[in-house]
Amino acid sequence: MEYTIKAISQLAGVSTRTLRYYDEIGILKPARINSSGYRIYGEKEIDILQQILFYRELDFNLDSIKEIIQSPNFDxxxxxxxxxxxxxxxxxxxxxxxxxxxxTIFNKERRLKMRDEEKFQGFKKKLIEDNEKKYGEEVREEYGEEAVKRSNEQFMNMTKQQYNELNELGNKVLETLKEAYKTGNPAGELGQKTADLHRKWITLCWGDYSPEAHANLTQMYVDDERFRSYYDKEQPGSAEFLRDAVKIYTEKI
Amino acid sequence: MEYTIKAISQLAGVSTRTLRYYDEIGILKPARINSSGYRIYGEKEIDILQQILFYRELDFNLDSIKEIIQSPNFDxxxxxxxxxxxxxxxxxxxxxxxxxxxxTIFNKERRLKMRDEEKFQGFKKKLIEDNEKKYGEEVREEYGEEAVKRSNEQFMNMTKQQYNELNELGNKVLETLKEAYKTGNPAGELGQKTADLHRKWITLCWGDYSPEAHANLTQMYVDDERFRSYYDKEQPGSAEFLRDAVKIYTEKI
DNA sequence: TATACACATTAACGTAACGTCAATGTCAAT
DNA sequence: ATTGACATTGACGTTACGTTAATGTGTATA
Structure with a gap:
């Protein structure tokens, strides 16, 4: 039986390029070349190809395979x-x-964690300092020196996990507020949910909670330009919406 | 501090070709090129090279290394x-x-052993058949049917190791005979050594030994053209020399 | 019979990371 | 001026093909 290059390549599962290459390096020559210059292979060539593929599977390079299959009584x-x-x-x-x-992975991760921790500490410190500078007076007036000190201490002792939770909660407040604002109804389900999330946030942040302080704080969000801009950033009127929702929320308590 | 390409290559233990290649693929460009077109490197480049080599040690390819060290905040x-x-x-x-x-090694070795064993068995059989055809009658006359049968049995049961020993011993007989023949003295040390080796060979071959049979056998080596030619092949007269040596050897027993 | 399509050919470049020339220019010391 | 160490660019070689291009062949069909 005689085979064209395509036939053999399909039989053995190799490309025709591979067969031409094997011809080129002399590891597997076709049985003959026909009048059109086509490579014609026979059964014997199939056997040799099988051998080549066997050793190729074992990751031998073609030079070694050539030696093995071409030298009779090769060791x-x-x-x-x-x-x-x-x-x-x-x-x-x-x-x-x-x-x-x-x-390396272990070391890099350790160092990364340390750098993260460092950054986290620095971040907390900076945040408190910023807060002091911006709202120190108002907050002190509202809650007294003791409350501020206690809050700052709690903040500095916050673990990263707590910090992440706080951040997440803060984001959730914003998200929910956004959705609630669309309803236009502070007394509705979403509005009250926003107020509740905000209460949780305050509790985490200040370590304490009173409905009056809550209501006052959100009123301040409206009165103070700096706070208001934070909430109104995406949807103007959000700060007032939050205040209204919280007012209704606290009155129900 | 500035460094030429040679200086850096020696510092880092890489070839200048490597540095030129790194320049070519843009993974490590020199700090500047001087007026003669020489590459000039600085401390920063040394640091980068260290990094490259570090990742190269871990078997990263240069493309990946390039990404790692060139993209800021790359993960x-x-x-x-x-x-x-x-x-x-x-x-x-x-x-x-x-x-x-x-x-594969296990299988090949097993098959090799089997083929060897097969060949060995075939060889033994053929040898006995040949002997029967050539010398069957004489040997039977000399030693009787029983002895021949016993000998053939022993031969067939021979292990390969024994077979090798026998072969070796046979070669040793020939070698020693060759040396002894040069002395021209069958009664001499070498001549007697030859006789002794031949006795051992007979013992292994026939499983039995008698000085008379020994002497008779070597006489037959001389009388029978077919045996004589085997011994006289290289040095004519060797068969007679062996007979003489054995005669002296057996008379001393 | 012209054409379309599958299949064949050789020739060439590309791959990864350099090693190894070759031809040629530069620097410092003698 | 010469020598020897050092520099440059350019080009080929390495492995086992993949891929593309340009072109020829075999066969079935309109």
Whole structure:
């Protein structure tokens, strides 16, 4: 039986390019060339190809395969053993690489955590300082020196997890407020939910809660330009909406 | 501090070609080019090179390294983890290869042993048949049917090791005979050594020994053209020399 | 019979990370 | 002026094909 290059390539599952390359490097020549210059292969060539593919599977390079299949009485077993040793060496190398990459990842993560922690501490400190500068007086007047000190202490002792929770809660307040604002009804479900989330936030932030302080604070959000702009940023009127919602919320308590 | 390409290459332990290549692919450009077109590197470039080499040690390719060191806030840890997984996959692949090569070696060795054993059995059978055809009658006359049967049985049950020993011993007889023949003295040390080796050979071959049979056998070597030619092949007269040596040897017993 | 389509060919470039020339220019010391 | 160490660019080689281009062949169909 004779085969064209396509036939063999499909039989063996290799590309025709591969077969031409094998012809080129002399590892597998076609049985003959027909009058049009086409490569024609026979059964024998199929057998040789199978052998080549077998050794290729074992990761031999084509030069070695050529030696193995072309030299009669070539010491195949010796070649296999040598290849085996090379593979062991390769594995050893990869094991070392894996160990080093592991080590590197560990170190980088540790350092990253430390840098994060550092940044977190710095961030907290800066936030308190900023707050002092901006609202120190008002807050002190409203809640007294003691409350401010206690709040700052609590803030500095906050763990990162708590910090993240606080942040998340703050975002949730904003999100819910946005949705609630669309309803236009501070007394509605969403409006009251916003007020409740805000209460939670205050509790986390100040470590204490009173409906009066809550109502006063949100009133301040409206009166003070700096707070108002924070809430009104996306939807003007949000600060007033929040105040109204909280007023209704606190009156129900 | 400024460095020429040679200086940096020696500092970092890489070739100048490597540095030129790194310049070419844009992973490490020199700080400046001087008026003669020489590459001039600074401290910063040394740091970058160290980084490159570090990742190169971990088997990153230069494209990845380029990304890592050139993109600010590139997710290094993620890259490391991905690389780590690739290494694990590579190890997995090598483990499979190692297993398959092991299996192949095992099979090839087993088949080789079997083929050897087969050939060995075939060889023994053929040897006995040949002997029967050539010398069957004479030997039967000399030693009787029983002895021949016993001998053949022993021969067929011979292990390969024994077979090798026998072969070796046979060669040693020939070698020693060759040396002894040069002395021209069958009664001399070498001549008697030859006789003694020949006795051992007979014992192994026939499982039995008698000085008379020994002397008779060597006489036959001389009388029978077919045996004589085997011994006289290289040095004519060797068969007679052996007979004489053995005669002296057996008379001393 | 012209055409369309599958299949064939050779030739060439591209891949990754340099090693290794070759041809040629520069610097410092003698 | 010469020598020797050092610099430059340019180009090929390495492995096992993939991919593309330009072109020829075989066969079925309109």
């Amino acid at each position: 195949e077993i010796n070649a296999l053993k040598q290849h085996y040793n090379e593979l062991l060496a390769k594995r050893q190398r990869i094991d070392t690489l894996i160990y080093n990459v592991e080590k | 290094e840890i993620n890259a490391l983890k991905q690389h780590y997984n690739e290494l694990l996959a590579k190890r997995q692949r090598i483990d499979t290869l190692i297993y398959n090569v092991e299996k």
